[in-house]
Every structure is written in C-alpha cells, then in structure tokens.
Amino acid sequence: MNASAQARHDVAIVGGGLVGASLAIALERIGVDVALVEATPAGTLPAVFDQRNLSFAEATVQALTALGVLQKLQAPAAPVRRIHVSRRGDFGRVRLDAADYGREAFGQVVVARDFGLALEARLAELTRLTRYRPARCVGVDGVDGHARTLRIRDEVGERTLSARLLVAADGARSGVREALGIAAQEHDYAQTLFVARVRSARAPDGTAYERFGEDGPTALLPRGDGHYGVVHGVARAEAEAVAALEDGAFLARLQRAFGWRVGAFLAVGARSMYPAVRVCAERLVAPRAVLVGNAAQAVHPLGAQGFNLGLRDALTLAELIEDGADPGADDLLAAYVQRRREDRDRTLAFSDGLARLTANPAPLLRPLRSAGLLALDRLPALQALLVGGAMGYRGQVPRLCRGGQA
Template identity: 70%
Template sequence: MPASASAPQPSAAPTPLHDVLIVGGGLVGASLAIALDRVGVDVGLVEATPPGALPAVFDERNLSFAEATVNALAALGVMQHLRAPGGAIERIHISRAGDFGRSLLRAADHGRREFGRVVVARDFGEALESRLAELQRLTRYRPMRFLGLAGGEGGDDLRAIRVADDAGERVLRARLLIGADGTRSGVRAALGIDTDSHDYGQTLFVTRLRAERGPDGTAYERLGEHGPTALLPRGDGHFGLVHAVASEQADAVAALDEADFLAHAQAAFGWRVGRFLACGARAMHPAQRVLARRTTAARAVLVGNAAQTIHPIGAQGFNLGLRDALTLAELIARARAEDAAADCGDADLLERYFERRRVDRARTLRFSDGLARLGANPSGLLRPLRSVGLFAIDRLPSVQAALVGGALGYRGEVPALCRAPGMDA
C-alpha cells in the first residue's frame, strides 16, 4: 500500500492488512512507526488528527529527553528536524522546601557533557511530522477514530479493529496491534485490560518562564508539600516551568493574573534564578498514576502512557515510553533478520518483550512514585530522612550512580538505538 494512502477508502475495497497497526500518533506512537519503518516493517498508523494538525499533546509543555532518548531520536532521524534548539541539561539541582540540604548532580563528573536535552513538545511534534512525511512504507489513516475490536474478522493469526471517519466505519487488520493512545486508552479498554490508579491530589501548571537570570544548563527540582516546582533550561533563553499545587487550589491559582501567578510560583521555588519576570500561556494537567495490569495480550501490546502514566517528577514518562517502543522494534527487527517472514505478533516475541521491559518499568515506576510521595509528605518526622537522602546523593558514589543512570535513561536492558555509536552495550 503506498505511503500516500489515506482514509476513507470505498467500502468495497479489500480490508487492509499490515504487519503492525499502531493506534495513536502522539510522541510514542509516531516514534514507534519511524523505528519500525526503518527496518522494513509494513505499518499502519491510526491518528485522530487530520493532516496539517498536531495531536493535542504537542503543546507548550517541556519535554526532558534523557541522553538515551536523544541518542535514539538522532538515530531515527528526528532530532535533525528540530527547528528550535534544545536546552542542554548539564546539572540537576534537587532540594525540598523546609528541609536541610540539597543535591547537585553534574554531568561532567560522570564523563558526560550533559544529562539530556529540554525540547518544547510543539517543536518535537513538528520534527516527528517532518520525519513521518519522509517514510515510504507507512500508511497513515487520518483523521480516524478507534471504535473497538472487530470480532470474527481476525482469527488466531490477526487482530482486526473497527475505525471510523466522516465517511463511515471500516475494518483494519494486522499481525500485531499497538495501543499508543494515551492514558485513557481505548485499545486497552477494548482488550479488557484493567488499570491501577492513584490520584496524587496535585494539579500541574506548565508554562514558559523568563527570570532575572537565564538558563545556565541547570535543571531545578524543588520539592514541596503540594508537589514539585521544576525549572528546565530551554534553548530559547527561557525556562520551562512545572508548578504543582494542591488540586483543591487549582481553580484559584488558574484565576490568578500573571503577576500573582509568578509570585505564587516564586514562593514555592525560591530565588535561585532571581525574580520571575514573565510567563507564557499556562496549561493545567492532573498528576495521576495509571498503570495497566498487563502490557501485552494476544497479538497486542500497550506502550507509552497507555501502558503506564506516571507522575512527571524526575521527567521519566516519555523516556520510559520511548524505551517501550524501541525495545519492541528491536525485537521485531531481530526476528525479521532471522526469518524475513517472521510474525510480528508471535506469542514468544511478545513474551520476550514483556521480560525485556519488566526491570526498567518496575524501577522507573518505583523511582517516580517514591519521589512524588516522599517529596510531598509534610510529616516533620521525614525531614531528617530526606536531608540524609539529599546528603547521600552528593556523598555516596553508589547512590549517585543509580540516580545518574536513571537520569541518563539507562535502566535495565537498554535498546541498542539508545546507545551512542561506540558505546559499550
């Protein structure tokens, strides 16, 4: 099927069949499509947005790409399409309001120029779109809505799904179905996979911020009773601000004018970059943890936020989801190298995927959830423990090494694309 194929097609046309069908064209879904296309896999991508538009996730929020993520996106040809420069994270400063001590991680102390890069989601979306437009095998169905599974259409060797656009409903088939459709995943629900959820009671305000002192390569994570306030060094001379407030205060904070909002954020963060001077439009997001109890089913896999949506503290979410996608692509590529006709939805392949992702997923979830809960806990009894912990990060090499490895994106068995050329596996 040519790359220019686009829904709708006449109802009498044969039901399309792909090796892999991805539902969701956001950060992880689009990256997976690129990774699979480069190894010759026939991919269909079901996207809710029409040509010329970007999914809502590609807004003004700031994405923190770990080194492993930067390496992989460069290998996939995406970073080269960024029109705006990313901001280098050379240092990570961690502290908590009301507690003694702080920790400062320096990339140079670990033989790196930087831990990663800060990229604006909108810029990343445009880069992904440019790269997708270069692919020769990819078939994009857009705008197209996922309706559910098509019973009786697939059999044991296929998955069939029902989709629709303004022209009506149709069926698509694939050897492997990928749910990359976000926290409220329709694919996950259709597969009957339950979730475990936790509401942190926090609302996150995200915006672009200008301060008296511009970014110098330091990313700040200031923990507080109502969640973190983070400043990320963007490449345009501004900071990316993530400011958490108690959910019951969110409407009141949203109603503040710019000056009062800046004062509110300044009180939570402090004065390490001087006075907060101005900010852009503010977006609000609830802080939630939504974990799929299973990430695989017969001829189906969940990746990214469909598999796990985590607290943004520590900036782990997209980096973890991309490693989901790249691990799956790597296993499919290996299977195709051994047998050109290898089945992308083979049960043994999906079991290997589950095992490969188990350690990284568990460690990242434990880190994110633990930091979110410990950092926001107001108990005075925990202050000495947190202060000792911050001291240990600076003074104990083993503690710092574990934290640095996660910040760089190296947990568990890392996909080969995440490693720079010449880096030991």
Template identity: 65%
Template sequence: MNADVPQPAAVHASHDVLIVGGGLVGASLAIALDRLGLDVGLIEAAPPGALPAVFDERNLSFAEATLNALGALGVLAKLRAPTGAIRRIHISRKGDFGRAVLEASRYGREEFGRIVVARDFGEALEARLAELPRLHRYRPVRFTGLAEAGDGWRGVRVADGAGERVLRARLLVAADGTRSAVRAALNIGAEEHDYGQTLFVTRLRGERGPDGTAYERLTDDGPTALLPRGDRHYGLIHSVASARAEAVAALDEAGFLAHAQQVFGWRCGRFLNCGARNLYPAIRVLAARIAAPRALLVGNAAQTIHPIGAQGFNLGLRDAMTLAELIETELAAHGSVDCGAPGLLDRYVARRLPDRERTVAFSDGLARISANDSGLLRPLRSLGLFAVDRVASAQSFLVGGAMGYRGEVPALCRGDAVDPPRPAGGRA
C-alpha cells in the same frame, strides 16, 4: 451460506503492525519500524496539517538514551527550534536542610539530556513521518473497537467521515494515551492513583537566563521543576494541591509569578513574565498487563506516571525501541517475522517489566515521600539529599536513571545504531 450466522466484515487493509495513536511514542515507533521495511499502519485522530493535542507547550526532558534513539531515527535533525542542554541537576526541598547537585562533567558527559518543547518535537516527528512513503497513515480516523480476524491476525474497527471499516494486523499496538480505548477494548484493567496535585506548565523568563541547570524543588504540594529551555526561557512545571488549583489558576500573571517565586526561591533571580498556563492532573495509571493476544500496550497506555524526575516519555520511548529491536532481531535471524507471534510478545514483556517496575517505583516513591509534610521525615529527607550529593553510589543510581540507562537498554538508545535487516521480498 447461512444468513443467520454472522459473517466477518470485509477487511479494508492488512498490516504487519497497526499502531493506534500518533503521539510521541506512537509516531516514534512507526519511524523505528518503517526502517525495518515493515508494512506499518498508523491510526491518527488529528487531520493532516494539525498536530495531536499532546504536542503543546509542555516541556519534555529527553534523557541521553532518548536523544541517541531519536538521533538514529532522523528525528533530532528535523528540530528547528533550539533545545536546552541539561548540564547539571539541582535538587532541594522547601523547609528541609541540604541539597544535591549532579554534574554531567563528573561522568565524562557534556550534558545529561536536553529540554525540548512538545510542539517543536511534534513538528519534527511530522516532518520525519512525511519522509516515509511505505507508512500507511489513517487520519483523521478513530479506533472504534475490535473485529473478528483469526488465523494469526487481529481485527480492528476504525471510523472516519465515510463510515466504519475494518483493518487487520499481525500486531496491534496501543499508543493512544492514558485513557486508552484500545486497552479498554482488550479488557485490560488499570490501577489508578490520584496524587491530589494539579500541574501548571508554562514558559517563564527570569532575571538570570538558563545556565544548563535543571532545578527540582520539592514541596508539601509536590515538585516544582524549572528547566533550561533553548530559547533563553525556563520551562516551569509547578505542582499545586488540587484543592487550591482553582485559586492559583485565577491569579493574574503578576500574582502567579509571585506565587511561583515564593515556592521556588531566588536561584534564578526575579521571575519577570510567563506565557500561557496549561493545567494537568497528576495521576498514575498502570495497566494490569501490557500484552494480550497479538496486542501490546506502550507509553502512557501501558503506564502514566508522575512527572517528577521526568521519566514518563523516556520510559515510553524505551517501550517502543525495545519492541522494534526484538522485531529486528527476529528478522535478522529468519529473514521474515510475525510481529504478533506469542513468543515475541513474551520476550517483549520479559524485557520491559524490570525497567517499568523500577521506574514506576522510583517516580511514585519520590512523589509520595517528597510531598509528605511529616516532621519525622524531614531529617531523613535531608540525610538522603546529603547522601545523593556526597555518596558516589547514590549519585550513580540517580544519574543512570536520569540518562535513561535503566534495565536492558535497546541498542538504539545506547547509540549502537546499525543498518537494519529487511524482510525477504520487502514484506514480513
């Protein structure tokens, strides 16, 4: 052997699918793939006993399609804290005439979805992951780069306290968030847009408790949402122009409540108290492509969008469930599956692009037009709210998106759960 020729690093382990990122989408994907009997590896930065930072006090709006999938995966049953039903959606804009109210009962539903606190969801995911004896969890472990593999494999370098090692997988999935290290290592660029808004997220109590109404109040600084949590509090997501964010952050509790009251109004009575406030920048990040040889981007690694309309996690979960469904279909047809085969990845991209493009366009367009203070737009916005409130076709478009039924919806999201096929011999 020629010592001057670099040799491939020794491979520590091989997997059908290796997921980098144990957050909302990555963990959900691991559960969905495990039910197919695949050999799945999950790279997690958080050590055992600790939740990733993404599982904080932010309020997640789960569409009906998302609830269907998480129910089929056994995650919803692990939720210990109460969730809040969204029975109606109330949309208005400060300074404009009109408002729109969407009622779930008009569509034969008890609710459009539910509000879940991210921390509670993280604990439910962890409880479900702990029940999967086949799943290989690498934690705390960092992704450090790509490695040579070839012959139908993707090599991945990871590191922990003991040093660096190499894993390989038929398919590498980047679920490591907006600033995805995997996306960068794959040389996939990303388009970024800063909306100039900072989001304040907290729990808030009002004189009148939640009644199932999710409020979306649009302003020149961006949207303010008041969401019906299951603990008799509201989840507040409040946009502030970034130039004023520092001043708002410096307000004491009484000052912040007065500020939020002035923006939102009195529909829920006086705001009485709030919890700790977390701040996040409103930035859209879109990957130039969502696939590379034997690699895919899902969730925020593929697209991070404005939270208006609560589409982000629901879109990311449809990424994960679509991938799981395509692998399941291949497995059912052939009894085995190469999870990173070019044809399978091509089908994934074709399935996801329409949903991705429409959801991103909806979120971005709503964020831009609602925050534009041009007087010329005010009558048009008021007319739009009137149309949504009165025109059935306009309502149906919004309701379908709010419930997660956009694009070619995966069977698990439709509530069509069946027992999945298993690989011949127990491995793909």
C-alpha cells in the same frame, strides 16, 4: 492517505502522539508495513504537542538522533548540564554535574510542539506507512488466524483493518486497552500541575532545578529560547484559584515555592494545567496486541521519566520485531514483557516513591529526607545510581538508546 476497507498491515498503531509516531519511524527502518491511526487531521498536531517541555534523557537523545528525528528540529534544544534538587523546609540538596561523569550533558530539553513538528517532518518521509487520519478506533475484534482486526471510523465511514500486531499507543485513557479487557490501576496524587514558560532575571545556564514541596514539585528546565519551562504543582483543591491568578500573582506564588536561585521571575506565558495521576496497566499484552507508552503506564512527571520510558517501550518492541519473523507471535510478546519488566518496575517505583515521599508533610520525615539529600550529594556511588536512571539506562536498554545505528 486512506487504504481500502479491508486493508492488511504488519502492525497497526493506534495513537499518533509521541510514542506512537516514534514507533512508526522505528519500524519503517526495518521494512515493516505500518498503519498509524490518528485522531487529528493532516496539518494538525495532536494536543500533546503543546508548550510543555520534554526532558530527553541521554539514551533518548541517542535513539531519536539515530532515527533521524532530532535533525528535523527547527528550534534549538537546550542541554541539561547540571541538576539541582532540593525540598522546601528540608536541609540538604543534591547537585549533579554531567562533566563529573564524562558527559557534556545529561540530556536535552525540547518544547513539545517543536518535537511534534520534527516527528511530522520525519513521518512525511516514510514510504511504508499508511496514515488513517482523522480516524478513531471504534472497536477491537478477536484474532483470526495470524491477525487481529480493528474497526476504525474516519471521514469515509467505518472500515476494518487487519494487522498481525495491534499496538495501543493511545494514551493513559486508552480505549484500545479497555477494548482488550486489560484493567489498569490508578492513583490520584491530588495535585494539579501548571505548565508555562517563564522569564527570569538570570538566563538559563544549563541547570535543571527540581524543588519539592508539600503540594507537589516546582521544576525549572532550561529552554533553547533563553527562557525556563516551569512545572508548578499545587493541591487539587487550590487549582481553580491558582488558575484564576493574574500573571503577577502567579509569579509571586512561583517565587515563594521555588526561591531565588535564578533571580526574580519577570514574566510568564500562557499556562496549562494537568492532573497528576498514575495509571498502570495490569498486563502489557493480549493475543496479537501490546501496550506501549502511557497506555501501558502513565507516571508522575517528577524526574521527567514518562516519555523516556515510553520510547524505550517502543524501541524494545521494534528491536524484537526486527529480530523475529512474526510481529504478533506469542513468544515475541512474551519476550517484550520480560525485556520491559526491570526498566518499567524500577521507573514506576522511583517516580511513585519520590512523589509520595517528597510531598509527605509528616515532621518525622523531614530529618530523614534531609539526611538522604545530604547523602546523595556526598556519596558518588549513590549519585551514580541516580544518574544512570536519569539518563535512561535501566534494565535491558534498546540498541538505539546505547548509540546503535539505525
């Protein structure tokens, strides 16, 4: 639905992907008038909702259930009951079992497309949401009184929106972030990640596997359809050659990298490839504007932290807006920065450190890594720290992530 050329809203969200759509749903429940600027037309899902597998931490599962999203899933999710971590060429391994922590599961695995359809079904129920689609933000203007204006272009032409708060949820290459003059630091891991669905001789039993190697991780996540979702990292220089492999040759490569813990790999579906690049905005806010999700930070997928972190951005912002009078007030944005600092810093450090350490081929690091894996496997206190972060409990956790009611 389009609004008038001079439409005014409480909050304007640019980006209708995982985090932007989730934020719109979270704001609806507290009575906020929201504009959602989406690049894709009605009836079409954003490209991010493909066959990738999303690993939802326990905190994320609780929040999305409270928001009424997971109830809309038409395909089954898969619980992650156990986690197995190892590195090719190193001794030691880490085995974590949710039952040891009084949990049925650490989280759930959902196919991105299935999640996108569930979000779309939930968005269709919202009554205070205006969706501008297909539309693109073509300019961000200054602050006028208690509002910021942005210019969008859609099928009708160019128009101006006014909002008390502008939210950039438009991904790692955020145009809104650039328009706000917020710089971002980048680190290219020189890895390309292949994502696919695979069938193995042994069906998933609730175990998620992370197998490290010098060229990146090979992760297997259980899926609700009885297959595994695989993420296979290769050196960037080899990416085109790996992309050209026939299915049998790709499965053989995957078998060498991962081993035989789930038996032989028998079949693989369509493969997608993505560069592994870390992007970190130097600031999270500007006058009456805020960054969330990948626009704020895009992390290496090791440990499956990306969407979980971005959702906590969105829910923290919604919580502060619920408790405040003006969604774009300076003190509210300052509180957002403070609330997100510990979770963001610790998650970024964990993801980046893990990616660098596990891929480093230096021989002297092998005994140290092996000792670390052995210690994690045998010391409950160290495991508890790892598990808490993996389940989404870092820093000041939003109420909905802790099982609060919507």
